[in-house]
Amino acid sequence: GQNIDQPTEMTATEGAIVQINCTYQTSGFNGLFWYQQHAGEAPTFLSYNVLDGLEEKGRFSSFLSRSKGYSYLLLKELQMKDSASYLCAVRSYQLIWGAGTKLIIKP
Amino acid sequence: DADVTQTPRNRITKTGKRIMLECSQTKGHDRMYWYRQDPGLGLRLIYYSFDVKDINKGEISDGYSVSRQAQAKFSLSLESAIPNQTALYFCATSDQLTSGRTDTQYFGPGTRLTVL
Numbered sequence: 001g002q003n004i005d006q007p008t009e010m011t012a013t014e015g016a017i018v019q020i021n022c023t024y025q026t027s028g029f030n031g032l033f034w035y036q037q038h039a040g041e042a043p044t045f046l047s048y049n050v051l052d053g054l055e056e057k058g059r060f061s062s063f064l065s066r067s068k069g070y071s072y073l074l075l076k077e078l079q080m081k082d083s084a085s086y087l088c089a090v091r092s093y094q095l096i097w098g099a100g101t102k103l104i105i106k107p
Numbered sequence: 108d109a110d111v112t113q114t115p116r117n118r119i120t121k122t123g124k125r126i127m128l129e130c131s132q133t134k135g136h137d138r139m140y141w142y143r144q145d146p147g148l149g150l151r152l153i154y155y156s157f158d159v160k161d162i163n164k165g166e167i168s169d170g171y172s173v174s175r176q177a178q179a180k181f182s183l184s185l186e187s188a189i190p191n192q193t194a195l196y197f198c199a200t201s202d203q204l205t206s207g208r209t210d211t212q213y214f215g216p217g218t219r220l221t222v223l
Contacts, residue, residue, distance in 0.1 A: 004149075031209060042197060042214035043150070050209075087149070095212065097149040 002026045004098035006088050011104045016078050020101045022071045022088035034062050034073045035087040037100065043087055046073070080105050110134045111215035113198050119221045126185040128218050130198030138201045139181040140212065141165075141173060143194040150197065156181055188222040195219050 004024045012018040024032070031050040035043035049055055049064035049071060061074040073086055085100040111132045120126055130139065141153040152165030154173040162175060170192060172184045185192055198215040 033211065040195075040217075040219075042216050045211050045213065048209050048211060089150075091210065094152070097151075099147065099149040 002096050006098040006101045009102045014107050017076050020073045020086050024069050024090045026090050026092040028092035030091045032071050033089040037085045078105050113215040113218050117219045121223050124188050126188050128183045130181045132179050132200045134200050136200035136202050140199040141183045142197045145194050190222045193222045
């Protein structure tokens, strides 16, 4: 079967760093996406990894290890506006979505 | 500017009614998708279309139908709405997966549908 696992919920402190993990088992791999979704709003694209390694975009970085079926999203210098759900999605023959990780930021 | 728009944004209807949700995009993308999202669950694909003449069922197509009227328009219909179709519905678009393109999906603002 095809499966994506992410923690359901995480809590972090404003100004700190948090790492959100995503593990996947899929038949085929053609890229991994991270999206941010604020409550009641549309998912918005954050990052895309297709090769192993780290992709950095400002405060956000995403890492991929294809051999381990593993990715993480790293958020630095957390701000209150980062409180949202973070969705991991893997494209095999279609795009498979994880259930998302709800990130709660505390002052 | 909203590149992907959905109408209506909110809709309350009764069991048995026919409902149409509409999606338009100005991104020039060939591929369009309809998803539903329920609390605690991931996005689930209802239908997708890679061009005007290509329409495919997703994992939960039962009870739904779609129409791709043009490259820029993709509508979702519930022929006879039932309460368990109460959900947040998203339309998305993407470009083709070719050299230099990643087939990243971009979402509309969503339609909150309640079936009583």
